[in-house]
Amino acid sequence: MSTWASPRDSQDGPKDGAFDVVPVMRNSWAENRENSVHSVRRPQSLLRELDLRFHPDQERKYKQGLQENLVVGGLACIGSATGATLFAVVPTFVREVAREEKAFGTTFDARAWVFLVWALNLLLMLSYILLSTIRLCRGRLQSWNWEAFFVVVVSIFLFSMVFANFWHLPFIVGEDPVGLWVHDARGSDIFMLLAIDGILTMVAMYVPVRSSVLWIPFVCAVVPFFVNTLVFQSVFTDTHMILFALLGLSGFAYHGALRREKTHRQKWTFEHMVEEAEEVMREQDNKIQETTAQVKGLRVVAEALCDVIVKLDSKKCVDGANPRQDAFFETKLEGRCFEDFLSEQDRSRFSKLMSSIQVGFPACMPVTIRKKHLTSEVHLLAVDTGITREPRYLIGMRIEAEHFTAVEEEVGRVHSGESAAVRSSSGMPWVSKPVKVDFEDDDISCKTYPRLATTNVPLATPARSRALCIKKLLPRWQVPRNMNSCCQV
Numbered sequence: 001m002s003t004w005a006s007p008r009d010s011q012d013g014p015k016d017g018a019f020d021v022v023p024v025m026r027n028s029w030a031e032n033r034e035n036s037v038h039s040v041r042r043p044q045s046l047l048r049e050l051d052l053r054f055h056p057d058q059e060r061k062y063k064q065g066l067q068e069n070l071v072v073g074g075l076a077c078i079g080s081a082t083g084a085t086l087f088a089v090v091p092t093f094v095r096e097v098a099r100e101e102k103a104f105g106t107t108f109d110a111r112a113w114v115f116l117v118w119a120l121n122l123l124l125m126l127s128y129i130l131l132s133t134i135r136l137c138r139g140r141l142q143s144w145n146w147e148a149f150f151v152v153v154v155s156i157f158l159f160s161m162v163f164a165n166f167w168h169l170p171f172i173v174g175e176d177p178v179g180l181w182v183h184d185a186r187g188s189d190i191f192m193l194l195a196i197d198g199i200l201t202m203v204a205m206y207v208p209v210r211s212s213v214l215w216i217p218f219v220c221a222v223v224p225f226f227v228n229t230l231v232f233q234s235v236f237t238d239t240h241m242i243l244f245a246l247l248g249l250s251g252f253a254y255h256g257a258l259r260r261e262k263t264h265r266q267k268w269t270f271e272h273m274v275e276e277a278e279e280v281m282r283e284q285d286n287k288i289q290e291t292t293a294q295v296k297g298l299r300v301v302a303e304a305l306c307d308v309i310v311k312l313d314s315k316k317c318v319d320g321a322n323p324r325q326d327a328f329f330e331t332k333l334e335g336r337c338f339e340d341f342l343s344e345q346d347r348s349r350f351s352k353l354m355s356s357i358q359v360g361f362p363a364c365m366p367v368t369i370r371k372k373h374l375t376s377e378v379h380l381l382a383v384d385t386g387i388t389r390e391p392r393y394l395i396g397m398r399i400e401a402e403h404f405t406a407v408e409e410e411v412g413r414v415h416s417g418e419s420a421a422v423r424s425s426s427g428m429p430w431v432s433k434p435v436k437v438d439f440e441d442d443d444i445s446c447k448t449y450p451r452l453a454t455t456n457v458p459l460a461t462p463a464r465s466r467a468l469c470i471k472k473l474l475p476r477w478q479v480p481r482n483m484n485s486c487c488q489v
Helices: 028-038 043-050 056-097 110-138 146-163 168-172 187-206 211-231 239-305 323-329 344-356 405-416 463-477
Strands: 308-312 363-370 374-384 393-404 419-423 429-434
Touching: 056 110, 056 146, 056 187, 056 239, 110 146, 110 168, 146 168, 146 187, 146 211, 187 211, 187 239, 211 239, 239 393, 308 323, 344 363, 344 374
Parallel strands: none
Antiparallel strands: 308 393, 363 374, 374 393, 419 429
């Protein structure tokens, strides 16, 4: 049975807060979680806690399930960043173009670099917005790695925000930003700090990027900001407080994203365990339906080919007898062992047959059914339904011949030369003398079934019975009768 693996397992044993490899539909989940709480963790296992990935197969399915929400969240995040960029860059560009002193465009200075970088960023973000809209509205581009696309776009945006702002880029190209711009460029440093924190918080809260790649935009924002603050001139006097504030805010945002991903992975794991259990149940239900249909088909065939159908349980006792079956066996059949009705030589053969039949494949054999007044020679058809509940076996019987038990006993006495006492219809014996039968005449055979070694000889019919038969047959012959005479005309 397949398993759902949790964040990557190592040889150090399970980890606190992680999900262990759990077989589907087993109760070992709680045990593994309990053991993980009390397990002794090594330092390297603490470092691995940030890696929440499943095993490759499950991780691929998990990533594929995040695509839809990631495109929606990424579209909202990039759209907000695009709006903020237009709000900050376009008014400055208009003022610089309309400026008479140090008019923009006469020389390729730091201002041109700033506008060029942000024009490329706007082009990249607008491309992302357009492609995301096509993905959501038209259902195309579903095979793309949207997580990587979003991480690249937002990382470039944050990196550009740190280096290509109105304050730091002039320092990089060797110009003084104080007299370069129409407005006071020192405010861009504060705006940049708030924008970085806002973008990182939005990505951590609304975009389901996995933690295995979420660190990339955080590094692209925090590390360049540290470099700019420590290398170039900053508008803040207490730089260490600013660095500590940005580090703390970004750390809180990343930790919140990590906790959200843990919860989401846990929920996803349980949902897929339930889905796999439902799939197993559906497969079992399909097998049950197929077996039921097969049994119904075999039962219809058996009822069409056989005279009597009997259901047996695992102990070969009759289960669910009806009046028709009781009449055939001349007794109450419910709960009786079927082997009790077989002859001695057929019981062992029947036991071997029932032990050798396979599920869904019928087997047949000729047997002798001994009842109270009749002995029936039948062809027996046995089917094992394979179901665990009772009844399990279906026994169909096709009657080949039937014999009165009293006649067979009388024939046996004739063969032994004993006296046969023939009784009248009233039950009283009217003749008692030795009966001699010549069995040498082969013109008329009294054999009714090939398995019988003896010949059945009917007893003499009493005169009263013969007269009664004639009386009942005469009206059917439509013979005119004269009521005034004893003779018929």
